[in-house]
Amino acid sequence: MTTASPAPASMIDRIVTILDSFDGPHGFTLAQVVARTGLPRSSAHRILEHLVKVGWLRRDQLHYHLGLRILELGTLACYQHQLRGAASPHLYELAHSTGMTVHLAVLDGPEIVYLDKLGGRSSLRVPSRIGGRAPATCTGVGKVLLAYAEEAGLEAVLGRPLPRPTPASIGTERRLRAELAHVRDRGIAFDREESAWGLGCVAAPIGPPGSPEAALSVCGPIARVNLEHLVGPVRASAQAVWASVGAGRTAPPSSLHGAPAPRQPIGA
Known part of the structure; x- marks a missing residue:
């Protein structure tokens, strides 16, 4: 049984306090949540109902239970930890052999989220973070x-x-669709100063053919690197990562992409 501590002041702290109170296999009534959290009854009820609305909790008559969204995020967190762990030695080898910055990323709507980053020997700063x-x-x-x-x-x-972070960034639907068709043809993508001046990247998909679940890239100073020469090593590393993931996978995450992450637009 959780002992209620002084009620937290901020809304985020209140939400976390409520979610943390669900520490057993059974659901709890509003009165039990109030007793376990120390929150005012009206505040607890309002937060509980909103969490039900967004899928973090579910309500069964008088009892609240953890919702499917919590399960999805937990599964995704486990998978991303698995993916990052499987990829780590291959990313390290690629960064060491090229002396460049290596990224591991997944897609979340119109953005990518970096799961890992290993820095290279280049003096050019790559503006990204895990x-x-x-x-x-x-x-x-x-x-x-x-x-x-x-x-x-x-x-x-x-x-x-x-x-369009730089003038080289793709700015029209027609050009983007043409670029993506070219990517599908080659199974490789390039960033030629489209995210930041002076930066070039080569990226390859990680996953079954035609249905990638992640991607990795090598990035460095475009003036000193022949991106075409990196295609082979990047593609080989991506294939090696997927082989490692497949060997140790415990649960497919195909429907779980899109977990919230800190929203700080960056380039790479």
Whole structure:
């Protein structure tokens, strides 16, 4: 039984306190949640009902239970940990052999989320971070994932103005569709100063043919790197990562992409 502590002041703290109170296999009534959290009854009821509405909780008559969205996020967190763990040695080898920055990313709507980043020896700063986001249309990993996305997913990207961090960024639907068709033909994507000046990237999909679940990229100073020479190593590393994931997979995450992550647009 959880002992209630002084009621937290901020809304986020209150939500976390309520979710943390669900520490057993059974549901709880409003009165029990109030007793376990120390929150005012009206505040607890309002938050509980909103969490039900967004799927974090479900209500069965008088009792509240953890919802499917919590299960989905927990499964995704386990998968992403598995993916990152399987990819880690291959990312390290690629970063070491090329001396460049290596990224592992997944697609979340119009953005990509970086699951991992290993820095290279280049003095050029690559503006990215683990857990950060970037516009998918401006990055190699984003384009290689958009190339195989369903039309509905692509329409969500095209339903808003395309971000243009640099003049080289893709700015029209026609050019984007042509670029994605080229990516599908080669199974590889490039970022030629589209996310940041001076930066070039090569990206390859990770996953079964035509249905990638993630992507990796190598990034470095475009003036000193022949991106075409990196196609082979990047593709080989992506295939090696997928082989490692398949060998250790415990649960497919195909419907779980899109977990919230800190929204801080970045380039890479």
